[in-house]
Amino acid sequence: MALSVVDLYKNALPKTNCKECGFPTCLAFASMVVSEKHPLKNCPYIKTEIIKTCQKELDEQHAEGKWTKKDMAQDALLWAKKRAASMEIKDLPERIGGEIINIEDGSALRLPYFEDFVLIKKESVTNIQGTALNRWEQVFIFNHIAQGGKRDPTGNWKSLQEFPNTISKIKSMHSHVEQPLIKKFAGDIQKLIEASKSLGGIDVTDKYSSSDIAFYFKVFPKIPVLLMFWDVDDSFDAEVKFLFDETIVEHLDIESILFLSERLRQLLCGES
Structure with missing residues (x-):
């Protein structure tokens, strides 16, 4: 009993x-x-x-698992791995980019990730040195593999709320992504510029002059993210928005878009 x-x-x-x-x-x-x-x-x-x-x-x-506290990250990772289990590594470059390389225990996909690379194998995702990425990163990468999309970005940007079935995620995006960025960088926009450049962000403010700064991040070959930031002034509070290419829902489910956004926020804020 x-x-x-x-x-x-x-x-x-x-x-x-x-x-x-x-x-x-x-x-x-x-x-x-x-x-x-x-x-x-x-x-x-x-x-x-x-x-x-x-x-x-x-x-x-x-x-x-009776009465135990759920390990949500582990549960999500097991689910994502299960989704991706039928995918063959050799078929991935054509769909999501990267290249197949030979490693000691077989082959892996070497996929650009921000300014670095990740190595994707059947059961794991590591950095180029072989250290496992954190579990939430692995979740959205395995879901990227499993989603089945292959279209290139079109350059048509959308906010999260413009995609279907995102109402329940808007609050999470605001509290876990936007608010921490505002708290960290409001009144010190130069630090955000430096942090963005350190991640390989491309300054595209001249193309999006409605914001104080705008940076383009090529997270994966087919998943770009656009960051727009309006700094605090005498009349308005600071504001930040992440925009996504309209094709992102072919490459990630909505939950994984949020995980990716949180990871980008962590990296910009200097969190591990």
């Missing part, structure tokens, strides 16, 4: 709230054991026989 937080607290823990486990109460400790797989043995006063009995139950329910 699965152990809930209350079950563990009532039937296994000493209920002394001694804090020696590192948590303020026995109930808080129970919650971490059940939802975060915190070691039950870290309670200094629980009996050995109770640990043995309860740990078996806990291991079984953790394996089933």
Whole structure:
């Protein structure tokens, strides 16, 4: 029978709230054991026989994912890999760009990514040195592989809300992408210019003079992003917009467009 937080607290823990486990109460400790797989043995006063009995139950329910806190990044990555599983590496250059190269354990797609490259294999995406990209980056790259698009950008730019089924994502774009950029660069537009250039951004302000600055990023060969920024002044608050080529929905699902936008924001802000 699965152990809930209350079950563990009532039937296994000493209920002394001694804090020696590192948590303020026995109930808080129970919650971490059940939802975060915190070691039950870290309670200094629980009996050995109770640990043995309860740990078996806990291991079984953790394996089933019962009451555990969801690892959203891992779940998304497994889903993206499953979507891309049928794609052959050798077929990718024609669709999304890059080139096939030989590596020690086979072949990989060497795909331009900002000013650098990534290596795409069946089960992993790494930088050119072989270090795995973070899981959200891998998610939108595997989804790029799986989406099936192959059209080149047309140069017709759209904001996120101009694409279908994005209403629920507008708030996330504002809070996780636009607001942090405004907080970081409002009143210091030169820093944004420098950060954009460091990522290989091309200054296209002369073509989009309605904004204070505009930068073109070639994230992948067929996925460009346009950043437009209006700095704060006496009459208006700062504003930022990411625009996408109209073909992006052929290369990424809407969720992955948001993941990519968040990653670009992180890189501009100097976050790992």
